[in-house]
Amino acid sequence: MIIKRIYMENLFSHRKTEISFDRGLTAIVGPNGAGKSSIIEAIFLALFDSGSQMSHEILRTGRSKRGIVRIGANGALIILEFEVGGKLYRVRREYDADGGSLLHTLSEVIGDSERVLARGVSDVTKYISKILGAEDPRIFTSTIFSRQDMLSQILEMPPSERKSKILSLLGLKDLEEARDLARETANKAERILGELSSYEANLKRLREALVKDREERQRLASVLEAEVRKVSELETRRDEIASRLGVLERILEISREIETLERAERDVKDLENEIREVDTRLGLLKSVGLDLEAVRKLSTAYRSSYECIKREEQLRKKIKFYEESIDRIRLEIYSESIRRDLEDLGIDPGLHPDGILAKLEGLIDVMARRLGEIRGLLDMYRKLYEIKPEGNKCPFCGRDLDLDTLSHISEKHKLEIDRLEDEEKRVRSSIEKAKAARSRIETGLRELKNHLEKLEESLRELEEVEKCANNGREICVSLANKLRNIGYQRSLDAECQELLEGIEGEVRRLIERREVLEKRLRDARSLYDSSKLDSLRREIEEIIKSNQWLRENTSYSALKASLERERDKIQGEIEALRTRIGVIRGNIEMLDKSIREREQEIASIEEKIRKKPSIENALKILRVLEKKILGGEGLIAQMLTQMVIKALEEEVNRSLETFSREFTVEIESDFNINIKTGSRGTLSINSLSGGERTMLAIAFRIALAKILLGRLPSIMILDEPTQNLDVENKSRLFDMIKEIAGSLDQVIVVTHDEEIIEKADKIIRVAIENGVSRVYT
Numbered sequence: 001m002i003i004k005r006i007y008m009e010n011l012f013s014h015r016k017t018e019i020s021f022d023r024g025l026t027a028i029v030g031p032n033g034a035g036k037s038s039i040i041e042a043i044f045l046a047l048f049d050s051g052s053q054m055s056h057e058i059l060r061t062g063r064s065k066r067g068i069v070r071i072g073a074n075g076a077l078i079i080l081e082f083e084v085g086g087k088l089y090r091v092r093r094e095y096d097a098d099g100g101s102l103l104h105t106l107s108e109v110i111g112d113s114e115r116v117l118a119r120g121v122s123d124v125t126k127y128i129s130k131i132l133g134a135e136d137p138r139i140f141t142s143t144i145f146s147r148q149d150m151l152s153q154i155l156e157m158p159p160s161e162r163k164s165k166i167l168s169l170l171g172l173k174d175l176e177e178a179r180d181l182a183r184e185t186a187n188k189a190e191r192i193l194g195e196l197s198s199y200e201a202n203l204k205r206l207r208e209a210l211v212k213d214r215e216e217r218q219r220l221a222s223v224l225e226a227e228v229r230k231v232s233e234l235e236t237r238r239d240e241i242a243s244r245l246g247v248l249e250r251i252l253e254i255s256r257e258i259e260t261l262e263r264a265e266r267d268v269k270d271l272e273n274e275i276r277e278v279d280t281r282l283g284l285l286k287s288v289g290l291d292l293e294a295v296r297k298l299s300t301a302y303r304s305s306y307e308c309i310k311r312e313e314q315l316r317k318k319i320k321f322y323e324e325s326i327d328r329i330r331l332e333i334y335s336e337s338i339r340r341d342l343e344d345l346g347i348d349p350g351l352h353p354d355g356i357l358a359k360l361e362g363l364i365d366v367m368a369r370r371l372g373e374i375r376g377l378l379d380m381y382r383k384l385y386e387i388k389p390e391g392n393k394c395p396f397c398g399r400d401l402d403l404d405t406l407s408h409i410s411e412k413h414k415l416e417i418d419r420l421e422d423e424e425k426r427v428r429s430s431i432e433k434a435k436a437a438r439s440r441i442e443t444g445l446r447e448l449k450n451h452l453e454k455l456e457e458s459l460r461e462l463e464e465v466e467k468c469a470n471n472g473r474e475i476c477v478s479l480a481n482k483l484r485n486i487g488y489q490r491s492l493d494a495e496c497q498e499l500l501e502g503i504e505g506e507v508r509r510l511i512e513r514r515e516v517l518e519k520r521l522r523d524a525r526s527l528y529d530s531s532k533l534d535s536l537r538r539e540i541e542e543i544i545k546s547n548q549w550l551r552e553n554t555s556y557s558a559l560k561a562s563l564e565r566e567r568d569k570i571q572g573e574i575e576a577l578r579t580r581i582g583v584i585r586g587n588i589e590m591l592d593k594s595i596r597e598r599e600q601e602i603a604s605i606e607e608k609i610r611k612k613p614s615i616e617n618a619l620k621i622l623r624v625l626e627k628k629i630l631g632g633e634g635l636i637a638q639m640l641t642q643m644v645i646k647a648l649e650e651e652v653n654r655s656l657e658t659f660s661r662e663f664t665v666e667i668e669s670d671f672n673i674n675i676k677t678g679s680r681g682t683l684s685i686n687s688l689s690g691g692e693r694t695m696l697a698i699a700f701r702i703a704l705a706k707i708l709l710g711r712l713p714s715i716m717i718l719d720e721p722t723q724n725l726d727v728e729n730k731s732r733l734f735d736m737i738k739e740i741a742g743s744l745d746q747v748i749v750v751t752h753d754e755e756i757i758e759k760a761d762k763i764i765r766v767a768i769e770n771g772v773s774r775v776y777t
Helices: 036-048 121-132 159-169 172-287 292-333 336-344 353-386 403-485 496-527 530-546 556-578 580-609 612-629 635-658 690-709 727-743 754-758
Strands: 002-011 014-020 024-029 075-084 087-096 101-110 113-119 663-667 673-677 681-684 715-719 746-751 762-769 772-776
Touching: 002 036, 002 746, 014 036, 014 772, 024 036, 024 727, 024 754, 036 075, 036 087, 036 121, 036 715, 036 746, 087 121, 101 121, 113 121, 159 635, 159 690, 172 496, 172 530, 172 556, 172 580, 172 612, 292 403, 292 496, 336 403, 353 403, 403 496, 556 580, 612 635, 635 663, 635 690, 690 715, 690 727, 727 746, 727 754
Parallel strands: 024 746, 024 762, 715 746
Antiparallel strands: 002 014, 002 075, 075 087, 087 101, 101 113, 663 673, 673 681, 762 772
8 A cells, every 4th residue: 555645625734735645755744733643644534534433543533523624614625545556546535614524435546537436434434444455444553554642552551451452453353253153053052952841841741631531531421321310300499599580680670770870979970080180181281382273283384394394305316316417427428438539530538528519510520621622532533534535645635645654644543533532431430420429428418407407406496495394393393392391101203293193183082082071971960869779778678678598698699690500500401411412422522633633743742852962962062162162262262362472473573683673572372572682581561762662663563464464564654653762762763764664665754853854755844834734845
């Protein structure tokens, strides 16, 4: 990857800044606060903007992009061009005044044209990560791209955090997901085994039920004989019951009248309470201005605005269609075939379409005149060729000529005719090509003008419709607030029209309910008669005195029902006994059917249970994968950790050897880093000087990049790598950076130290003037 160019507009302290980058070591130099680091942040933001998921490794403001736009500006723009694998890409990101995302595109630049590859914040970032060969942007910000104060971050982490970060970059999450999948599958297998256990219990129950069915079938055969003896005993009891039922009928009739009068008394009280509750609810709705008339007015107003909301959606779809059509037409006007035809005709395809049409018109006119001249000459030479000489005399001047001269003149005319016919074909072909190109461009321009007019018309209409639609939205917000204020219990997430209709329906139902309750209250009051109630109670007392058997019973309905059931039962048994044999036979047939079904069900369960051993074996394997092989602490993760430690240690020490450092590193299994020296033995990182720590951080980042990307990186960006270093260590660090630049395609360093100037291949100076960053190359 090579950074080629960046353009920043209203970004941080930059108003309009454009910088071109070359291969080799580029130094961005200037005093603190001049806006140097803003250039690096702009590069990171253009490559790795992930919307709300931004990290401090990419942008100083982290997730919030509010501070990236220059104060007082309406928005910001970044255009970054970079090269990967011989292809040039251009990413464009636009932001509003608050740092919110507007237009984001990624294109491949092919000559003077662009081919759009992705649109939208996340899609552009994903496509760039794919081009760079790593889907996680943290791979780059943790290795070859370093923001200010983050160069040594990975060295300063506790070993546990360092281990977690490196393994997460290597895709440890995939092992966790695989373990979760194994656990989920094992749990499913356990559920199946549980179901099989329930099948086993069910199998036992079915077998027991089968035995009982067979025993029941045998029992029914002996029941029939005993039933005949019951008939005479039952008839005597039936007649005794009939006389008592007559007395109970009168008592119950009186009790029903008493119950009706008492119910009417209760109904009056209940209806009065219910009317008060309805009045309370209607009053609550009315207190926030939601009486029936007000709700109907709101519904009418919202229905009018609702049409505007629908029209607004339709207009936005039309506008999108026209904009896409305009882009398509413009691409068609400048299509490759038209460009080739124009180049064949000697016309620059980069001219404005009107200029191209003018050129085509002039060319067609010139070629048409030339075609007329050619046809005139052809006509003349054909006539000359057809003239036959008389004897040896020239047919034009009459002089005597020899045969060779006459033959030469005739042959010359024939050659000129052939040449003119060839030229006529070429000119006619060029005219047709020019006319075809003119027709296609004119058609495209007419269609483009038509779509532009329709787009403008739709935009004007959208502006008017939005005002109407906003009125409807205000109605919805006001309605929701009113309903919350009165503790409305129904969901407020429904469509506004649906909510209005629901409120209107509720108010209407409450009003209708009150009218119904008023009518019922009048009816209940008309049924209540206290004097009649006293008379009926006295009559019941007289009946009980004359029938001693009633005094032991408190529930006449239950007694009557009991006697009726007994009477009906007796009558039913008498009638049933005559057909009992048929019923018993039917029961036997049902038992036979039940026996067959249970036998089939038992066979089916036994077939399922036979699969249990294979499922148990699979469960054991899945649990081994879950607990020992997969996951962050599993065997695979442990092997991966050892491999990474070994590779990282080798690559870091190789880089330290390249930089002529007199120490090496040893990385322990918990990712603790030890410093190995010949004379002083094993030391901690804290024993290194500031310069040595910075050099080790760079070596660590290069090594980690090679492991994560599978190759030596082509670029490195360092923001203020000399912070907290003395003069000697700064010089040594710049020497090392120069060495790195010799092995990488591009190194970009941001620094306020002037010592780097003599080592850099290109110097970019940044200064702050009247609060605006200025760039000088």
